[in-house]
Amino acid sequence: MMARASAVVLLSGGLDSATVLAIAHKQFSVIALSFDYHQRHVSELDAARAICRNYGVEHRIIRLDDGVLGGSALTEDSIAVPVNSADVTGAGTIPVTYVPARNTVFLAHALAVAEIKAAADIFIGVNAVDYSGYPDCRPDYIRAFSEMANLATRAAVEGQRLTLHTPLIRMSKAEIIQTGVELGVDYAQTVSCYQADADGRACGQCDSCRFRQTGFAQAGIADPTRYYA
Amino acid sequence: MMARASAVVLLSGGLDSATVLAIAHKQFSVIALSFDYHQRHVSELDAARAICRNYGVEHRIIRLDDGVLGGSALTEDSIAVPVNSADVTGAGTIPVTYVPARNTVFLAHALAVAEIKAAADIFIGVNAVDYSGYPDCRPDYIRAFSEMANLATRAAVEGQRLTLHTPLIRMSKAEIIQTGVELGVDYAQTVSCYQADADGRACGQCDSCRFRQTGFAQAGIADPTRYYA
Secondary structure, three states: OOOOOEEEEEOOOOHHHHHHHHHHHHHOEEEEEEEEOOOOOOHHHHHHHHHHHHHOOEEEEEEOOOOOOOOOOOOOOOOOOOEOOOOOOOOOOOOOOOOOOHHHHHHHHHHHHHHHOOOOEEEOOOOOOOOOOOHHHOHHHHHHHHHHHHHHOHHHHOOOOOEEEOOOOOOOHHHHHHHHHHOOOOHHHOOOOOOOOOOOOEOOOEHHHHHHHHHHHHHOOOOOOOEOO | OOOOOEEEEEOOOOHHHHHHHHHHHHHOEEEEEEEEOOOOOOHHHHHHHHHHHHHOOEEEEEEOOOOOOOOOOOOOOOOOOOEOOOOOOOOOOOOOOOOOOHHHHHHHHHHHHHHHOOOOEEEOOOOOOOOOOOHHHOHHHHHHHHHHHHHHOHHHHOOOOOEEEOOOOOOOHHHHHHHHHHOOOOHHHOOOOOOOOOOOOEOOOEHHHHHHHHHHHHHOOOOOOOEOO
């Protein structure tokens, strides 16, 4: 039996990236990367650890230096996480939960790890349907990052094409959940809430919780999320 | 008098990036970024500190987590830095001093800091003439990063164009040195050597030292570099 090729999977510990890990795991030997960037909802890292233990995959938590990612409701105590906000369609303005350049910083790290590990595949759980309108989740952005990445490395110069996989990009939240359930994802382990408590329990009111609740309802699947509110 | 706009400048502490800082400083309020990535030649960070003190500019040294940048003669004791290598033209293969995805990781951090600081300009001292053939120094790579960056951020969505400046990209090393001398750069403060000692003294034999020596000779300027060998 041939050894499986390696793929780097960005894993926040939330619903989307846990589904992506399950998809990647079908075909690849997964190296999961999570980031400690002083996010409010640091319990998502415990969720990421539990998911990786479940799948038996390699997991690295990369600590970003102080202040690299900032200026967001997810990183600054002085900016409140919006709850029950009117617009969760992604059609309006970019919300205060946007973290400047986050996916670019995450993907740059993934590219570095992929080249060191001789992996030609990177997975990221961006979604352009039920999402918050973040610029670095859009298909045009992903395409541009991929073009850049394929000029950036020794591997690229030597003809090894890097593929940036975004299996969720055109799915609704309900479709993501259905896909994950079929693959055996334990969504009770995942933390999506922007202000989850230390035990990983969710507020039920932020944009991320609302997308998630609506997704379970539309998928006709009981919501396993633990709430504190 | 209007306040100057801010620009983020990637500063290794070497000859090229010190020249870039001097160029940027003519027009912008500079935020210099250096990176501690467990490089052999960590004394370049002392050089970067001294340069920033000289110019009175803000300086941040960002620590990258263990193993983010690796797999290079510049990061692994097990891989020797090549000395007196036959090919320093950039025409041949990529040398072992290539650090996987280094400029992508550095520029991603610069993009994050730029957005937080509302800076629309990033400077990097890449050079495609007297260089070592690194893929992430080529004009095509820089163009692709710029396109990606202009899709990545809230600032981009709101119409603020980010400019990635590469003032050295078409200059010879001699032209870079002449430019810097005219701007008053103190090259004695800079450290280019891949295996500089703790005091910032250079080996005089690695590719980087040889490019630098040839540059001073061709510029007809006395080489102020301190050597240990």
